[in-house]
Amino acid sequence: MFDPYVADIDAEALRGLYRDMVLVRRGDRESNAMQRQGQLGIWVPLLGQEAAQIGSGRALRPQDMAFPSYREHGVAYTRGVDFRELLGIFRCTDHSGWDFKAHGFHPYTIVIGNQVLNATGYAMGQKFEGKVGDDDGEATIVYFGDGATSQGDVHEGFVWAAVYDAPVVFFCQNNQWAISEPTERQSRLPLYQRARGYGFPGIRVDGNDVLACLAVTRWALDECRHGNGPVLIEAFTYRMDAHTTTDDPTRYRLSDELEVWKHKDPIERVRAHLARTGGADTAFFEAVQAEADSFAAELRDFCFNMPDPPPERVFANVYAEPSPQLDAQREEYLAYLSGFAEAGEH
Amino acid sequence: MTAVLPQQRTLTYAEAVREALAQAMEADERVFLLGEDIGTYGGAFGVTGDLVHRFGERRVRDTPISELGIVGAAVGAALAGMRPVVEIQFSDFTAQAMDQIVNQAAKIHFMLGGAASVPMVLRAPGGSGTGAAAQHSQSLEAWFAHVPGLKVVMPSTAADAKGLLLAAIDDPNPVIVLEHKLLYKQSGPVPEEATRVRLGETAVRRSGGDVTIVATGVMVSRALEAAGQLAAEGIEASVLDPRTLRPLDAAPIVDSVTATGRALLVQEAPQTGGFMAEVAAAIVESSAFGHLRAPVARLCGLDVPIPYAPQLERAAVPQTGDIVRRARELVTTW
Numbered sequence: 001m002f003d004p005y006v007a008d009i010d011a012e013a014l015r016g017l018y019r020d021m022v023l024v025r026r027g028d029r030e031s032n033a034m035q036r037q038g039q040l041g042i043w044v045p046l047l048g049q050e051a052a053q054i055g056s057g058r059a060l061r062p063q064d065m066a067f068p069s070y071r072e073h074g075v076a077y078t079r080g081v082d083f084r085e086l087l088g089i090f091r092c093t094d095h096s097g098w099d100f101k102a103h104g105f106h107p108y109t110i111v112i113g114n115q116v117l118n119a120t121g122y123a124m125g126q127k128f129e130g131k132v133g134d135d136d137g138e139a140t141i142v143y144f145g146d147g148a149t150s151q152g153d154v155h156e157g158f159v160w161a162a163v164y165d166a167p168v169v170f171f172c173q174n175n176q177w178a179i180s181e182p183t184e185r186q187s188r189l190p191l192y193q194r195a196r197g198y199g200f201p202g203i204r205v206d207g208n209d210v211l212a213c214l215a216v217t218r219w220a221l222d223e224c225r226h227g228n229g230p231v232l233i234e235a236f237t238y239r240m241d242a243h244t245t246t247d248d249p250t251r252y253r254l255s256d257e258l259e260v261w262k263h264k265d266p267i268e269r270v271r272a273h274l275a276r277t278g279g280a281d282t283a284f285f286e287a288v289q290a291e292a293d294s295f296a297a298e299l300r301d302f303c304f305n306m307p308d309p310p311p312e313r314v315f316a317n318v319y320a321e322p323s324p325q326l327d328a329q330r331e332e333y334l335a336y337l338s339g340f341a342e343a344g345e346h
Numbered sequence: 347m348t349a350v351l352p353q354q355r356t357l358t359y360a361e362a363v364r365e366a367l368a369q370a371m372e373a374d375e376r377v378f379l380l381g382e383d384i385g386t387y388g389g390a391f392g393v394t395g396d397l398v399h400r401f402g403e404r405r406v407r408d409t410p411i412s413e414l415g416i417v418g419a420a421v422g423a424a425l426a427g428m429r430p431v432v433e434i435q436f437s438d439f440t441a442q443a444m445d446q447i448v449n450q451a452a453k454i455h456f457m458l459g460g461a462a463s464v465p466m467v468l469r470a471p472g473g474s475g476t477g478a479a480a481q482h483s484q485s486l487e488a489w490f491a492h493v494p495g496l497k498v499v500m501p502s503t504a505a506d507a508k509g510l511l512l513a514a515i516d517d518p519n520p521v522i523v524l525e526h527k528l529l530y531k532q533s534g535p536v537p538e539e540a541t542r543v544r545l546g547e548t549a550v551r552r553s554g555g556d557v558t559i560v561a562t563g564v565m566v567s568r569a570l571e572a573a574g575q576l577a578a579e580g581i582e583a584s585v586l587d588p589r590t591l592r593p594l595d596a597a598p599i600v601d602s603v604t605a606t607g608r609a610l611l612v613q614e615a616p617q618t619g620g621f622m623a624e625v626a627a628a629i630v631e632s633s634a635f636g637h638l639r640a641p642v643a644r645l646c647g648l649d650v651p652i653p654y655a656p657q658l659e660r661a662a663v664p665q666t667g668d669i670v671r672r673a674r675e676l677v678t679t680w
Contacts, residue, residue, distance in 0.1 A: 041477045041656075092477055092654045110481050111439075112411055150410030151442070178411050180387030186410050252386045314658045318650050325618075329648055333661070 005215035005222075011279035017058065017210050018270045018280070019288050021050040024074040025267060026292035027083040030299050031073075031090065035245045039303055041092040044071045048208070048240030051266030052173050054078060055213025056235070059221055060104070060141060065126075067106040067119035067142040071173075075143065079105035083295075084302045093309055113151030116142050116170065120157040123168035123229070132167045137225030141169040141217070147178025149194070150186045158198040158232075167224035169217065170195075170232040173207060175239035180252040192234035200230050207237030208266040238264070311337060353538040359501075360393045360530040362508040363469070367394070367431060369540040370515045371401050374429060377515060378405040380416055381433030390435045391471055391530050413442035417468065421450050421520075424466040429515060436482045437470035437524055444489075451520040452495030466521075467514045473526040473564055473614055474652045474663055483652035483659070485563065485615035490522045491591045491624070497521040497545055498591040502566035504534035506589055509543025517545060526564045548595040550602070554582030556677050558602040560625055561612040562588060565664060569612055572669035581677050591621055596628040603629050607639035608676050614663045617646035640680030645672045 009017075028046050035043040046053060053074025060066060060078065068075055073086055081098045088094030089108060096107035109115035119142030131138040148154050149172060161168050174191055176183055183191070195202025201223075205216040213235060220231035238261040242249050274280035315330040357365065370377045383390055385398040385408040398406040409416050413434055420430035434440050440447065447468065455463045474483035490498045497519055501507040507525065514521035551566060552573050561569040566587045573583040584602045588594055603609045609629055611622035626642045629635070647663045 041654075089654075092479070092656055095479065095654055110479070111442075147411035150412040150415065152412070152414050178382075179390075180383045180385070181408050181411070185408055251388070309653075309655045309658060311658065311661055313655075314648060314650055314653050314661055326649060333648070 002215040002219055005218040006211050009211060014274060015280050015284060017054055018274060020054045021267045022288050022292050023295055024077050025050055026296050027299060028073060030296040034303055040090040043090050043245045045241035046071050046073050048238045049173055049175060050074055051210035052207035052213050052235040052237050055210040056171055056217040059214050059217035062104060063138045065104050065122055065140045067115040068108055069115060069143050069145060070108045070110050072143050076105055079103045081105055084299060087303050091303060091306055093306055113144060113148040113153035116144055116154045116157035119168055120161045120166050123166035124164050126167055127165065132225060132227050139167045139169065139221045139224035141171050143171050143173065145178065146174040146183045146186055146191060149191055161230040162198045162200050165227065165229060167229040169220045169224055170230060172234045173237055174234050175237050177239050179243045179247060192232055195232035202232040204234045204236055207235030208264045210266060210270060354535040356533045357504050357536040358531055358533050359504045359507045360391060362504040362536045363393050363511055364395050364397065366508040366511040367397060370512060371405060376427065377429040377431060379431050380407040380409050380420060382409060382411055382435050384408060384433050389433065391527065413439050414446055417443040417446040420466045421446055421464055424464045425462050429465055431467045431469065431515060434468060434470040437472035437486055438481050438484050440470055448493050452493045456495060463518045464520045465518045467523060469523045469525060471525045471527045473528060474659055475528045477656055479654040480651035487524050487591055488615060488619055488621045491621055496592060499545060499589060500524045500562045500591060502563055502587050505536045506543050508536050509541055510589060512540055513542040513545050528564045546590045546593045546595050548598040549587045549589055550598055551587050552585040554584045555606055556582045557608040557610055557673050558584045558586060558606045559610045559612060559673060560586045560599055563614055565612045565614055568666045569669055571666045572673060575670050576673055581674060583673055599625065600629060600632040600634045603634040604637045607637050608680065609642045610645060610673050610676055612645045612664055612669055614647050616649045617644060618649050620646055622646060640676050643672060643676055645669060
């Protein structure tokens with residue numbers, strides 16, 4: 001059923017997907033290291049979820065809209081968001097750094113599950129504006145994790161999307177752990193089966209298989225484009241690193257589990273396939289590695305040289321229009337700060 | 347001194363909370379905990395620690411990632427005669443649970459004509475200073491203090507973290523306990539016994555005749571630090587800590603302002619609609635009004651979401667130096 005959705009993926013295209021995954025993993029590992037070196041306040045690792053993110057992200061078309069949670073660095077990359085633009089969020093200089101409309105990639109949502117309702121509303125708008133119904137239709141995809149499936153937001157999003165036929169793909173990366181809580185703490189039923197109760201299709205895909213993720217997401221987006229949404233996809237994968245750099249997974253899970261999942265590493269699988277089928281030679285793998293190294297070096301260089309925000313920025317963008325009260329507080333505050341400078345206290 | 351002092355030793359604020367939970371659970375089978383990552387993980391801020399090993403998973407329950415569900419279930423358990431103690435991982439996440447807190451927990455006793463009560467405690471860490479940005483750093487006490495039917499406490503010391511929590515667990519009403527992330531690692535003397543700190547009693551942390559500083563949460567220790575610096579300049583400040591915001595014990599504040607004639611009210615939360623406006627009203631509506639030598643002053647968080655950048659985050663809420671400057675200005679100008 002899904003084969004036609006990846007019929008166009010020849011060896012060159014598969015090498016492209018491999019390169020995507022290697023680059024985002026390298027960006028992820030470099031960022032994790034920079035957090036450990038004190039250059040980032042926090043990092044949210046995607047390690048192990050590259051196939052789910054690259055496969056689904058590459059299924060999107062330019063007119064589509066993606067709503068991420070906070071771990072979707074791979075999807076961001078497929079939407080043309082420069083990895084460097086993600087770093088402001090983690091270096092504590094910015095809450096979001098990209099033009100979300102131009103990229104079709106909404107700012108990261110930190111609060112668990114909130115974006116599911118926002119995405120549903122966005123998809124309803126696509127439908128109301130008549131942008132759904134044929135091959136050129138628009139669709140929305142929203143990313144969330146297994147933990148978020150227990151939030152009211154997600155359930156209400158399912159209800160609304162169902163009754164309004166919203167063109168939204170609910171893409172759940174079930175990475176098995178919501179910080180310390182296993183998926184059994186969120187559901188008795190495999191998560192994809194929940195869709196049935198809401199009246200739309202749900203499907204589980206091997207989230208560590210980039211081609212499977214690409215095929216299933218293309219199918220689901222096509223359904224939505226043609227007005228047959230919504231669709232729930234459960235990408236069954238594994239969070240190989242911590243929830244964030246503030247977390248220590250050795251406190252609650254066994255290393256045996258990680259060892260098992262290492263055998264399903266999404267990048268190694270494609271590498272083995274390419275090598276075995278002659279789809280890529282050693283020179284290709286070395287070139288990708290060299291590109292990843294320079295990608296990481298550029299990332300570090302950019303990160304180390306990011307400017308700190310000026311103090312008056314604390315008053316910026318609290319409201320859409322200028323606020324006399326905040327203008328007054330800003331003036332008062334800047335005068336207060338200049339008082340320190342005059343008194344030599346700074 | 348011949349009085350026998352209760353046995354005390356130094357604990358961190360987080361350890362004091364844990365000890366209160368343990369003692370409450372030991373004393374009363376009905377007390378149980380529910381929250382996210384409070385079991386094996388020991389809580390996002392390590393507060394519940396090893397309690398799951400001591401009391402088992404039945405009484406230290408890791409819940410689905412579902413704040414509305416957590417509070418709704420706690421309300422139901424309380425109605426059934428249990429004494430649930432909820433941990434909401436960050437106080438910001440109470441936004442997810444507000445319907446159950448405001449429209450159920452706070453109203454049930456009233457709407458059932460007293461036929462049932464909701465003896466539930468909701469603990470949640472608030473406050474900025476940890477680089478956790480706008481959605482994980484708020485000080486939301488005014489939201490809860492505005493709701494009749496709820497009680498609201500903000501412990502500022504390790505001893506109060508224990509004593510107020512024990513009193514909250516005893517209380518037949520829903521009590522919101524707003525802990526502070528920056529205080530969890532601060533240490534102080536804590537009684538070994540399960541000593542209660544009664545709800546609704548303002549603490550006088552320091553006495554001085556020139557200015558009354560009223561502060562809550564992490565601002566209490568900053569106010570005390572500021573008072574120390576002011577004393578070196580010859581300015582004597584009283585520092586009062588309401589501890590319970592609802593019901594507010596205003597009498598000690600009124601008495602202190604009557605004596606000093608000057609009031610500086612310090613909160614971390616943004617100024618507009620903040621709890622210190624209520625304290626200011628309590629002062630000017632009282633007999634202290636006639637004793638005021640200066641306008642009542644507030645020193646609050648800026649009216650902005652808590653910024654992410656560390657230097658902006660610090661700028662957005664009062665620091666010790668700001669309290670010193672504002673108090674000095676009050677005393678020297680008026």
